[in-house]
Each structure stands twice: as C-alpha cells, then as structure tokens.
Amino acid sequence: MTPEDRLAALGLTLPTPPKPVATYVPYRIVGDMLYLSGQGPRQPNGGYSVGRLGKDATIEQGYADARTVGLLLIAVAKDALGDLSRVKGVVKLLGMVNAEPDFADHPKVINGCSDLFVEVFGEAGRHARSAVGMGSLPNRMTVEVEAILQIAPPA
Amino acid sequence: MTPEDRLAALGLTLPTPPKPVATYVPYRIVGDMLYLSGQGPRQPNGGYSVGRLGKDATIEQGYADARTVGLLLIAVAKDALGDLSRVKGVVKLLGMVNAEPDFADHPKVINGCSDLFVEVFGEAGRHARSAVGMGSLPNRMTVEVEAILQIAPPA
Amino acid sequence: MTPEDRLAALGLTLPTPPKPVATYVPYRIVGDMLYLSGQGPRQPNGGYSVGRLGKDATIEQGYADARTVGLLLIAVAKDALGDLSRVKGVVKLLGMVNAEPDFADHPKVINGCSDLFVEVFGEAGRHARSAVGMGSLPNRMTVEVEAILQIAPPA
Ligand SMILES: [Ca+2]
Numbered sequence: 145m146t147p148e149d150r151l152a153a154l155g156l157t158l159p160t161p162p163k164p165v166a167t168y169v170p171y172r173i174v175g176d177m178l179y180l181s182g183q184g185p186r187q188p189n190g191g192y193s194v195g196r197l198g199k200d201a202t203i204e205q206g207y208a209d210a211r212t213v214g215l216l217l218i219a220v221a222k223d224a225l226g227d228l229s230r231v232k233g234v235v236k237l238l239g240m241v242n243a244e245p246d247f248a249d250h251p252k253v254i255n256g257c258s259d260l261f262v263e264v265f266g267e268a269g270r271h272a273r274s275a276v277g278m279g280s281l282p283n284r285m286t287v288e289v290e291a292i293l294q295i296a297p298p299a
Numbered sequence: 300m301t302p303e304d305r306l307a308a309l310g311l312t313l314p315t316p317p318k319p320v321a322t323y324v325p326y327r328i329v330g331d332m333l334y335l336s337g338q339g340p341r342q343p344n345g346g347y348s349v350g351r352l353g354k355d356a357t358i359e360q361g362y363a364d365a366r367t368v369g370l371l372l373i374a375v376a377k378d379a380l381g382d383l384s385r386v387k388g389v390v391k392l393l394g395m396v397n398a399e400p401d402f403a404d405h406p407k408v409i410n411g412c413s414d415l416f417v418e419v420f421g422e423a424g425r426h427a428r429s430a431v432g433m434g435s436l437p438n439r440m441t442v443e444v445e446a447i448l449q450i451a452p453p454a
Numbered sequence: 455m456t457p458e459d460r461l462a463a464l465g466l467t468l469p470t471p472p473k474p475v476a477t478y479v480p481y482r483i484v485g486d487m488l489y490l491s492g493q494g495p496r497q498p499n500g501g502y503s504v505g506r507l508g509k510d511a512t513i514e515q516g517y518a519d520a521r522t523v524g525l526l527l528i529a530v531a532k533d534a535l536g537d538l539s540r541v542k543g544v545v546k547l548l549g550m551v552n553a554e555p556d557f558a559d560h561p562k563v564i565n566g567c568s569d570l571f572v573e574v575f576g577e578a579g580r581h582a583r584s585a586v587g588m589g590s591l592p593n594r595m596t597v598e599v600e601a602i603l604q605i606a607p608p609a
Contacts, residue, residue: 166561167568168583172545174487174604177329179546182584196555198435235327236334238393238445238548240586243435245351250437251321258322273323274337274445276395277435280508280553280587282560290548290584294329332484353590390482391489393548393600398590400506405592406476413477428478429492429600431550432590449484 147228147264151218154263158219162186171224173295176232178224182240182290183216184283185209192285197277198244201286203252206241209286210256217257217291218264225295233294234261237273240288242281250275257289302383302419306373309418313374317341326379328450331387333379337395337445338371339438340364347440352432353399356441358407361396364441365411372412372446373419380450388449389416392428395443397436405430412444457538457574461528464573468529472496481534483605486542488534492550492600493526494593495519502595507587508554511596513562516551519596520566527567527601528574535605543604544571547583550598552591560585567599 151158161170164181172179185193193209195201201209222228239254241247254275261269271291281288306313316325319336327334340348348364350356356364377383394409396402409430416424426446436443461468471480474491482489495503503519505511511519532538549564551557564585571579581601591598 166565167572167580168547169580170582172543172580172582174543174545179582179602181582182586233327233329235329237323238584240584241435245435245589246439247435248437248439250435255321262322270322270324270327272325272327272334272336272445274393274395274443275437276337276433276443277437277589278586279400279432279434279589280551280555280557280560282558282585282587284556284558288584288586290582292334388482388484390484392478396590400590401594402590403592403594405590410476417477425477425479425482427480427482427489427491427600429548429550429598430592431492431588431598432592434555434587434589447489 150264156215158222159216161216161220161223170220176295178293178295180217180220180291182288183213184285184288185212186216192283194284195286196242196244198247203249206253206286207256210254211260213287213289214257214260221293230296231265231293232296233268234265234271235292235294237271238290239273239275240278242286243277247277250277253287305419311370313377314371316371316375316378325375331450333448333450335372335375335446337443338368339440339443340367341371347438349439350441351397351399353402358404361408361441362411365409366415368442368444369412369415376448385451386420386448387451388423389420389426390447390449392426393445394428394430395433397441398432402432405432408442460574466525468532469526471526471530471533480530486605488603488605490527490530490601492598493523494595494598495522496526502593504594505596506552506554508557513559516563516596517566520564521570523597523599524567524570531603540606541575541603542606543578544575544581545602545604547581548600549583549585550588552596553587557587560587563597
C-alpha cells in the first residue's frame with residue numbers, strides 16, 4: 145500500500161500548497177534530505193485557522209489544525225518528489241503552537257500532525273520532534289510545523 | 300578517556316529517558332546524523348522543573364535545568380548508539396528558554412547544556428546553536444533543548 | 455560574478471562576526487553542510503538593534519535588522535569557507551522575530567534576510583524557511599536567524 149493509497153483510504157485529498165510570494169521556496173532537497181518550509185493550517189478558502197491555545201482555541205481545534213498542517217506538508221512533499229513512496233522516513237518535526245504563557249499541552253496539539261504522518265507513511269513516519277510554544281505566528285494562525293524528510297532517488 | 304569515563308569522573312549517572320507515549324520517537328538516525336527530540340529538565344521523581352525566566356526562575360536555576368536537559372540528551376544518544384565514543388561531534392543545538400518578554404540572558408541559561416557537552420565530549424562537543432525565548436513550553440518547564448549529533452558507524 | 459563581487463556591487467562590506475565567549479561556536483561543518491549559529495542585528499558599535507515588533511519596532515526596522523543579520527551570517531560563512539563561491543545553496547532558515555502576541559507579519563520581517571541571500575547568491579540563495587514569533591530574544595534584540603547551507607569542498 146503506497147502513501148497515496150493510504151491517503152485515499154483515509155478519505156484525504158492533498159491540498160494545493162500556497163505559492164510563496166517572496167525569495168523563499170516551499171522546499172529544498174540536499175542529497176537524500178528534503179527540507180520543508182513551515183506551513184500553517186490553511187483552509188479551503190485560502191485563509192488560516194487563527195487563535196491562541198489557552199485563550200481562544202481548544203486542544204481539539206489545535207489537534208485538527210496540526211493535522212491540516214501535516215496534510216499540507218505531505219502535499220509539498222508530493223510536489224517535490226512526484227511519488228510519496230520516495231519518502232524513506234520522516235526525520236524531524238519542529239511543531240510550533242501559538243499559545244498563552246501558561247499553556248502546557250503542546251504535545252497534544254502537535255500529535256495531530258505526528259499521527260497523520262504515521263497513518264500515511266507507517267513506521268517510516270515516526271520522527272524526532274519538538275513541540276513548543278511560540279510568542280506569535282504569522283497571520284495569528286494556531287500552529288505551524290516545519291519538517292525534514294529522508295528521501296530515495298527517483299525510481 | 301571515553302565520554303562514559305568523563306561522565307563517571309564528573310560523578311554523573313545517565314537517567315532513563317522517558318518513553319514517548321505518542322507517534323514520535325526520542326531520536327532518528329539518518330546516515331551519520333543523529334537527530335534528538337527536544338528534552339526538558341526531568342527530575343528523578345518524573346516531574347519537570349517548572350517556571351519562567353524573568354519571573355519565577357533564576358538564571359542559576361535555568362543553567363542547572365539546561366545541564367539536566369543535556370544529561371538527558373546524552374542518555375538518549377547512549378540508547379541510540381550503545382557507545383558514546385561513536386559521537387564524532389555535537390553539530391547544532393536549539394536551546395529554548397521559557398521566559399518573560401523582557402528577559403535577555405538566554406545564552407547564560409543554555410550554557411548549562413553547552414558546557415556539559417564540552418565536559419563530556421571534549422572539543423567534539425563544541426556546537427553551533429541558537430538560544431532563544433519561547434512563549435511557553437510543555438508542562439510549563441523552564442527549558443527545552445533539541446540537538447543534532449554527527450556519529451560514526453558501530454565499531 | 456562571485457558572491458563577493460555581488461556584495462561589492464551592493465556596496466556591502468562584511469562585518470567581523472562576534473566571538474562567542476562560551477562553549478558554542480559560530481558554525482559547524484558536517485560533510486557538505488554548514489550549520490550557522492543564530493545571529494542578531496549587531497550594530498557597528500557592538501550593540502544590538504532592540505525592540506519588539508507590534509510594540510516599539512516597525513516592520514521596516516525589522517526588515518532592515520533581518521538584512522543586517524543576513525550579512526552577519528554571510529560573514530560567518532566567509533570565515534568558515536574562505537571563498538563564498540563554495541556556497542552551493544542556502545538550504546534552510548529559521549527566522550525568529552521578537553514580537554507581541556498579536557503580531558502577524560513575521561514573513562515581511564524575515565524577508566530582509568531572505569532577499570539579501572538571493573541578491574548575493576542568486577538562485578542558489580533561495581531556501582526553505584520558517585518565519586515565526588518568539589516570546590523573547592537575547593539582548594532584547596528584534597530578530598535572530600539561524601541557517602543551514604550546502605557547500606562544496608575547497609577548490
Ligand atoms: Ca540536517
């Protein structure tokens with residue numbers, strides 16, 4: 145079962161990644177490593193899920209938003225690789241939560257992204273990570289995640 | 300003198316790393332790189348040293364906590380590698396301090412981890428790093444550090 | 455046209471990077487990767503541009519400060535490599551903005567660094583990145599950026 149098959153079995157469709165309107169790019173490949181730019185919980189209308197954990201966004205919302213971010217990261221990987229079977233492993237995530245100073249449950253939020261990676265890539269989707277609280281995030285979005293993946297050459 | 304010898308000479312015993320109860324893992328190895336998940340100042344009772352620099356935690360406490368984090372990162376590396384002599388170099392730390400907006404002394408806190416790495420690994424322990432202030436951290440802990448190490452294959 | 459030529463054409467002179475007075479170093483090389491420690495907007499007098507976006511620093515100031523940080527990162531790369539033509543690509547930036555909780559324009563700030571990298575390195579300067587808001591930064595500086603570059607062996 146390929147990652148694309150698993151996405152279909154989960155009823156998930158890859159979104160179209162936003163095009164950066166600046167001098168950065170959504171990804172860079174170096175040897176067998178794919179570096180993915182940070183992504184946020186982009187909604188079908190092009191806006192972002194906004195809010196702050198511990199204030200006006202629940203852990204459930206944060207978890208769902210982190211899953212949305214994970215799907216966007218996978219969409220960028222698909223653009224980069226053509227074929228998601230080239231993902232040999234998810235190496236490292238930096239999971240960033242927009243949260244109040246006394247918020248303490250960042251891991252429960254970022255699990256939304258981590259869980260999706262394991263659902264789609266199986267054991268290869270298990271990764272090192274940090275799940276931490278930011279002072280603020282672009283567009284006041286709830287969560288942002290950046291990722292490093294190990295990849296195989298094109299078949 | 301091996302890193303294990305140096306730990307013994309410093310009177311330090313490696314703690315047992317916590318087992319993640321989720322879809323992430325404490326480390327990932329890719330080629331000659333070891334990526335370590337962020338760790339916090341875990342106490343012998345299983346809890347974490349909590350507080351916020353610039354509010355209710357002193358720089359001395361933060362330094363001690365960062366040293367505790369460093370020892371935990373070394374314990375995870377030992378689990379991953381079997382033999383700490385396989386550490387060829389500490390490449391990069393991201394040192395994250397739970398701090399008030401006007402706190403300015405993050406480097407003095409993260410030095411607790413950086414200093415330990417040099418005590419244990421010698422010159423190979425010197426690393427690139429950033430030492431910065433987070434809006435919040437899991438469990439309200441004082442400090443979290445993630446690391447990338449360069450490693451040799453098993454002997 | 456070499457990166458050094460482009461710097462000269464832009465009227466830019468590389469600053470002297472600060473020497474870390476601790477157990478970390480400004481950079482580490484592993485294989486074909488150059489890891490650069492986080493740098494801040496150091497001023498000619500040795501101090502830092504301080505302030506908080508959304509409070510007492512404008513986006514224009516933040517952009518200029520991020521450009522100053524970019525020049526310092528390039529100066530460290532020059533120290534590390536001798537010859538900036540050895541930079542094969544800018545792989546990844548973590549752009550960290552000292553900002554109020556409701557600040558939303560982090561990308562506009564970090565573009566100061568990203569734009570400089572493209573001006574100096576051309577297409578090879580385009581990179582993956584995250585541009586996010588910190589709770590605080592060392593010396594209360596406005597912005598800090600760390601970077602990973604892909605490099606070629608010495609000629
Ligand atoms: Ca790397």
